[in-house]
Amino acid sequence: MHQVPFSTPGEVSDALEAVDYLSDPTISQTVFLAERLAKPVLVEGPAGVGKTELAKALAKIHDRRLIRLQCYEGLDEAKALYEWNYKKQLLRIQAEKGAEWRAIEDDIFAEEFLLTRPLLEAITSTEPVVLLIDEVDRVEVETEALLLEVLSDFQVSIPELGTIRAASAPLVILTSNNTRELSEALKRRCLFLHIGYPSVGREKQIILARVEGITDHLADQVARVVRSIRSHQLRKPPSVSETLDWARTLIELGVTEVDAAAVKDTLNVLLKYQTDIEKVGDAYTGPDPIEPPVA
């Protein structure tokens, strides 16, 4: 396991491959720079291409804990950063009936009444961690602001306690499905990485690495067919995770050779919209737009 920093991007991609994450030069170069410059990485791309997986793989490589903050609309400071444990504080006040207020006040704003949420946890951890901020595009612009302090200086300010600085800089990965523009301020603090659909060769390697008992030939066919399906104008093209599901389905069904009929029967694994399924189904088995092969 890698405790030392990487010395070349090549090492990054080898280490990732060792934990079954197949990167490409852009991914490994960006991760390498992120560690060198101690900057967060903002990873964008369609669903299911391995954005979240990347963070998990990095945690595995470095043997670090992965702390995940799943973003959603309405996520606020109390759920992301820290919260005072009101109930415990109230109990303390009631238990101390008759005591001097000043003493109580000092008492109830101590660390034992603090509920740490993912961001604070990542910062106060004595061991370096990997912090995954998932689907950051779902939070409101106002909430982005509280991420900024954490991302730029790795510190958190709590009015009653002062500023808490990170003991060790966490490696931060943010993912976004691009449902809205993130603020310029947030983007400026991050390196940007777009992960698109992989090339046929890379997707085949991913299938071989992730799907138990698949033959090289079948993996090759699956990757080629998926590439072909993605070239149609679809509402939702198949993602890498759907490709893997499909490959497993084919194995379950005992398919060793992909043909039009096999594709048509199992399209619902790859595609999630009826209109897409019809479109692709017609393309492969309907009247063929290309001329018949030369006899």
Added chain:
Amino acid sequence: MIDVLGGFIQELRTAGLPVSMVETIDAMEALRHTDLGDRPAFKAALGATLVKNVRHYEAFDTAFEVYFALSRSDESSAGEPGVTGPRGEGSGQGSGGDADLEELLEALALALAADDTAWLQSLARQAVDQLAGMEPGRPVGGTYYLYRTLRQLDVDGLFDQLVEEALAATGPLNDFDERLLREELEERIDRLREEIKAEIRRRLVADRGAEAVAKTLRKPLIEDTELMHATRADLVELEHVIQPLARKLAARLARRRRLRRDGRLDFRRTVRKSLATGGVPIEPQFRAPKPYKPEVFLLCDISGSMATFARFALQFVYAMSNEFSKLRAFAFIDALDEVTSYFSRETEFSEALQRISSEAQVVWLDGHSDYGRSLEQFWTGYGQSLSAKSTVIITGDARSNYRGPQAEVLEGIHDVARAVYWLNPEPRSYWNTGDSVMGKYAVFCDEVYEVRNLRQLETFVESIAEQGHRRVPLHKVG
């Protein structure tokens, strides 16, 4: 290096990328940790630090190709694969510069069949050498050279040859496998085209300097592309961005609506919540505010010149349909027909548009726009369903082919409806020239917008959806 990077960043900014000072410093810092001889790594380092939006990659790629093109020709050509094979033995003439076209084509076919990128690149270089006939200092664009090269290479013939050879190797395939094979070979041919393009670009840069070439290659960002004059390739790209753009806008509006906490205090929920804190109401609970949503009547001119624009207006407004309480669409040329029923959740947008052009009753006389007649049809046919809640949006260039504008009909619509907006895809300076009667209609519109690209369209849709959240009725301009 710093000078080159400075010029490169300047070029990115000119192309519309918002590169900040901080990002420039990051790029410098990143390059200190990057092997500058490794082109993909170098490009990835610049990309990660300078480009923060997927839509900007194309502009970045072009600028990168132009500014760092020379690094290719610096490479020694000693170890170059020659014409005859991937390891360049046998031709005996070094780089094989005078090998004739026959040989080049043969080598290309082999390289394509083997899918050997490095070999393909060096062959593309030779093809440009032999066929483009590039002359230093001649003021012609890269497309001219590209056309010359591709014509002599006979790329289509090459493709057919590849398919034939591949089929000969595999034996006859069923339709499905053959289709896959063809698609893949097409993709390789496309790559060859790209390689040749890149090579020509590199040479132009060597000849004229990066600055000059960048200027000729600079393309507006897709959101600034003129909708009226979009090329086929632009349309495909616009298709790709319009949905995410609409989604983002819808999300932004929904969020703003939620932030507006004008809901009343929900006493029951507040008390329940306070039980957890010993009866102290720490978190007051509010009822959700009732959003007001406008009902929209969209009238689109779909005659030849306006069809593309109408298509995007329809698509954008439909993508936002959740923001409106009701949405009815009408298409017209010299007659008007309601087309609301053509758009359902299930139908594909392009299908709906095709059905409109084949089934809707929009031509009465000769298929030239007649605004006056169409407005009158709208008024007599659907005027009774207009109310003070209705927002009417008309899209078109107001060029009525010298037929009567019947602006008084629009006045009637304007009196009943909450607001009338007109979106005109022509530049403002063309309005009221020739047969454009924009001025006559503008009198009875609350606002006339020049909408020439997606960015302006987005701004407009946002502003009307926002008005729904304001309680005060809009001030009407006479």
